[in-house]
Amino acid sequence: MSSFCLGCGNSLAEGERFCSICGRDSLVGVAVPRVDPAVAFGLPAENSGKAIFSLVCGFIFLFFPFSICAVIFGFLALSDIRRNPGRLKGKGLAIAGIVMGFLGVAFTIGIIGLGIYSVRTANKALKIASNENSAVGILRTLNTAEIAYSQAHPLAGYTCSLADLSGAWGIGKELASGKKNGYIFEVRDCVSAKTNSPIIKYRLVAYPALPGKPGAPAYCSDQSDVIRIARNGSAEDCLRNGVELSEREIVHPQN
Numbered sequence: 001m002s003s004f005c006l007g008c009g010n011s012l013a014e015g016e017r018f019c020s021i022c023g024r025d026s027l028v029g030v031a032v033p034r035v036d037p038a039v040a041f042g043l044p045a046e047n048s049g050k051a052i053f054s055l056v057c058g059f060i061f062l063f064f065p066f067s068i069c070a071v072i073f074g075f076l077a078l079s080d081i082r083r084n085p086g087r088l089k090g091k092g093l094a095i096a097g098i099v100m101g102f103l104g105v106a107f108t109i110g111i112i113g114l115g116i117y118s119v120r121t122a123n124k125a126l127k128i129a130s131n132e133n134s135a136v137g138i139l140r141t142l143n144t145a146e147i148a149y150s151q152a153h154p155l156a157g158y159t160c161s162l163a164d165l166s167g168a169w170g171i172g173k174e175l176a177s178g179k180k181n182g183y184i185f186e187v188r189d190c191v192s193a194k195t196n197s198p199i200i201k202y203r204l205v206a207y208p209a210l211p212g213k214p215g216a217p218a219y220c221s222d223q224s225d226v227i228r229i230a231r232n233g234s235a236e237d238c239l240r241n242g243v244e245l246s247e248r249e250i251v252h253p254q255n
Contacts, residue, residue: 005019005022005024009041016050019249021091021131023126023197027043027075029058029082034188037099044086045086045087045088045089045092045219046088047088047089047091047093048077048080048081048088048089048090048093048094048096049095050073050077050080051073051074051078051081051093051097052093052183053069053073053089053097054069054070054071054073054074054077054093054094054095054097054098054101055070055074055096055097056097056147057069057070057097057101058070058074058096058097058098058099058100059100059236063102063104064105064108066101066104066164067100067101067102067103067104067105067107067108067226068101068104068105069101070097070098070100070101071097071101071102071105072099073094073097074094074095074097074101075094075098076163077090077091077093077094077097078091078094078095081094095144096171107211109156110229112163113134125214134180134181135181135185135206135219136206136219136227136245138175138180138181138183138185138221139185139204139207139219139220139221139227140221140225140227141171141201142162142171142185142221143185143204143205143221143223143225145165145169146159146165146189146202146223147173148157148169149164149165149169150198150199154198155198156199157192157198157199157200158190158197158198158199158200158201158223159190159199159202160187160188160190160199160202160246162175162177162185162186179209182208182209182210182216183206183207183208183209184207184208184209185204185205185206186204186235187202187203188202188203188204188205188239189201189202189203190202190251191201200223201222201223202222202223203222203239204220204221204222204238205218205219205220205235205238206218206219206220206235207219207233207234207235207238208233216233217229217230217231217232217233217234218230218233218234218235218237218238218242219238219242219245220235220238220242222238226244227244227245228242228243228244228245229242229243229244229245230243
């Protein structure tokens with residue numbers, strides 16, 4: 001069966017490869033499929049090394065870098081297997097490595113998330129404890145300021161206004177406004193011996209600025225300088241039947 005030269009159109013005899021007129025190779029431009037030697041000679045397919053490595057990394061997925069390697073090499077192995085279907089195998093190994101790798105990534109993310117939550121919870125607890133200690137210290141400072149005020153104003157006695165204690169009495173503007181470190185401070189129930197006589201009794205309360213805040217107690221005191229506590233955060237309950245704090249629970253005064 002004759003054919004024609006793709007260069008000059010000359011008729012080529014059967015089996016003739018090069019044109020006698022222009023010398024063109026009749027096979028140029030014809031796609032010749034590449035034959036894989038392993039497939040051509042019937043050699044058995046071998047497992048992909050990347051698939052095996054992916055599976056090994058997947059088995060130790062608890063270590064974050066290995067779980068990432070398991071995923072990466074698993075996908076690389078699947079790509080190689082698709083390109084060499086007769087020579088490479090190990091698709092199942094690669095898929096198993098990928099699955100365990102993703103489990104490792106999820107496990108690591110979970111551990112990190114739990115760690116962050118634990119740190120935040122611990123910091124929150126420390127902040128609450130710090131605010132509570134601060135509230136006790138501030139009550140002690142207010143009692144000291146009341147004593148100093150009454151000595152400086154014998155005709156007035158104690159004061160029922162936090163603003164009167166600011167400045168010279170060691171009380172800053174923030175505390176004089178009645179709120180500091182998550183607590184509200186008030187002077188209540190001032191009592192005089194008789195009309196127009198000096199105030200001889202007062203009550204101090206410190207309660208959470210956020211009503212119903214769980215775990216935040218209320219504190220109270222008076223001219224006796226005894227600090228009491230109500231665990232439920234109620235200033236009224238503290239004044240009625242608050243439990244006296246022990247000396248080891250009372251911190252040094254703070255402004």
